[in-house]
Amino acid sequence: MRSVLSRRTRITLAATTATLAAAVVGLNAAGSADASQTNSPVVATGNGPVQGLSVDGTSAFRGIPYAAAPVGNLRWRAPQAVRSWAGVRDATRYAPGCPQAAGIAPPGVLSEDCLYLNVSTANLHPVSKRPVLVWIHGGGLTADSGSNYDGTKLAKAGAVVVTINYRLGALGFLAHPALASRGGAAGNYGLMDQQAALRWVQRNIAQFGGDPHNVTIAGESAGGLSVLAHVTSRSSRGLFQKAIVESGAFALEQQSLAEAETFGKEFATKVGCADQSAACLRKVPVQTLVDNLDNLIPGAIDGAVLKESIGTALAAGRFNHVPILNGSNHDEEALFTLGGHVVSRGYNIPYTTPVTPENYEQNIATALRTTPTQAAAIAQAYPLNAFSSPDKAFGTLVGDATFACPAAQVDNWTNAHAYEFNDDTAPFLFAPAGTISVATHGSELWYLFDLPNAPFQQPLNAAQTKLADTMRADWVRFAATGNPWPTAGHGTVSYQLPAPTLSTDFAARHHCATFAQNLDKVK
Structure with missing residues (x-):
């Protein structure tokens, strides 16, 4: 199984697309640094060019896929590489939010196909190297969406702002022995999605005017807790240089994997999979998964993303030593x-x-x-x-x-x-x-x-x-x-x-x- 977390995506563009991408890069390098100079800015990414829109003197690119749709056999697997596309992809509208209960969900469609991000930038020059701020939304790891946060004003203040979706609730954090068999991941898929988005930033953000070597992860509530998870995660090392935590220190002790898998087996029975098989779980309707999650803030010590509780790691000095706000x-x-x-x-x-x-x-x-x-x-x-x-x-x-x-x-x-x-x-x-x-x-x-x-x-x-x-x-x-x-x-x-x-x-x-x-x- 090849994961987007460990491979570099190859650029596979048709000849006409490559010509357009080169033209975009050439235009930026020639000095068209002001994003407001065009109403339909186009940027070449590693998977193909995307066309955004002008928003109040900035350029906004919405609904850019950073990983393959985690559906079917990819449900409850580590995020996989997204396929490249031919032609210019429309990036003027937000993509669907991840499945969640009613409350603070974004308007419009919710879908398992939800691994998308949005970029706001006031300068498209590839050598401008503005600081990058990647926003991880809150919502208890069960709700909310990147599309609920408009980064225009922060972009005008001097940052390249990236807001992301990531898998939520049971789809993002269910730990179950059947899902972890054959060396698969044991929960924390939502945190792995966040890592995949950060790897996309490393590969692509320079084309949006950002500095891939000056990335700040930031989040509020469960987004702030996610930031702390990455601060303590060895597998997140090198993906960011600074961290902002807003109201995120409320759950510094995570479940053990055994506790999380016990809940996972109870959850499987509740949603109709008494046989405890991965095949059954991957066929359960999305709404059934959403409706049967309890009130626990999810996340577990899975041995991969998190090797110990966040508070334990911080207290012992076992974390990525970056500046923190x-x-x-x-x-x-x-x-x-x-x-x-x-x-x-x-x-x-x-x-x-x-x-x-x-x-x-x-x-x-x-x-x-x-x-x-x-x-x-x-x-x-x-x-x-x-x-x-x-x-x-x-x-x-x-x-x-x-x-x-x-x-x-x-x-x-x-x-x-x-x-x-x-x-x-x-x-x-x-x-x-x-x-x-x-x-x-x-x-x-x-x-x-x-x-x-x-x-x-x-x-x-x-x-x-x-x-x-x-x-x-x-x-x-x-x-x-x-x-x-x-x-x-x-x-x-x-x-x-x-x-x-x-x-x-x-x-x-x-x-x-x-x-x-x-x-x-x-x-």
Whole structure:
């Protein structure tokens, strides 16, 4: 079995296509560096030329395949090389998103044939060598799509931006002994897809004005967790030079392969494959696979992509030592507590709602998997009379335990540049304006990308726009140099209105010592 992860794709173009590709390269080399000079830019890739479109002074190329469709016999296999094409491929429309449950899916078609990426660039000159930012979307590794993130503004700020799709849920992460037989992969197909996309970047991004030797991987939530996975993965070494982690430190302990395969066998029975055969699993309808996934954030120690848990590797110094920009938002759990769930240690956990003085400590024990004694000690650090409601107190402490303090641990382990997003006026992605006024999970995304498919479109005001311009400049500066704040001192940069400030009390404000004392470790 030949994988796109280990082979270089050969250019197999017809004579007329080769002539066109040479003409494109020649035009760029001649100095047509301004992407806005043409409404139909054409770029030669290793599999054939693609034609994009002009977007606000940049060039956008959408729906470029980076691996073969993982369908039929390729379901639950490592990503394979994509076939080359003759003629110019249309790259003006987004490709289908990967199968997922309703929620934050992109509009339009969902399909197993979903291994595509999108490029935004303001300079097509092959020698411009702009820093490359590869965006890995969040969504719990079960939802979302690269097409939900418009990289135009980041491209105008100076980066070549690549957003990717990757296999999700059971299709992306099911571990099962039958699938791993004969030396096959044991889960983590979605992470392997991300690696395949990074290899595509290595081969092709220079033609889009990017520097293949200056690639930053970036992601939010499960995308940030994916970034940490690649930081600790030996098989991702050399595919990137920098890493940005946004709210991604919430699940630093992964399942063992044995645990993941036990779940895989239970899942196979649930979807009608009591015989536990790979042949049966590859025939199960996609929607059945989507409908039967439980609430675990997927990913396992498969021995290939991940040889140990992310937190274990980071703590021991066994990771790819690249510059890291790492952060979290002021009140991460506010998003989740609106729905009566909390995200804790990689699970979506229901709790008794509303939170009351009577059930407060029991809810803490449930969410954080602590003893009653530990829960009581944690509750003392978050007295109910210090908050507007018990629900607010509970959400705050779970957010600190699950997002803020693990982020601080990652900072210490990796010597990362640390930030906190603190604009409590930020628009809320999933409810109308005024529903919530706090910087919660995902709030910073408005300040980096346009989000064309967000459920509620809420334009930034003048002060927020200024902060967003600052953040994009910092992200691009980090991608270019590895240092987002050349003049900042030691501490955590707080992105707040009217302007960012330097904070030195992050761990104290989030009670990280309390969790270190009352949890086996913050995970």
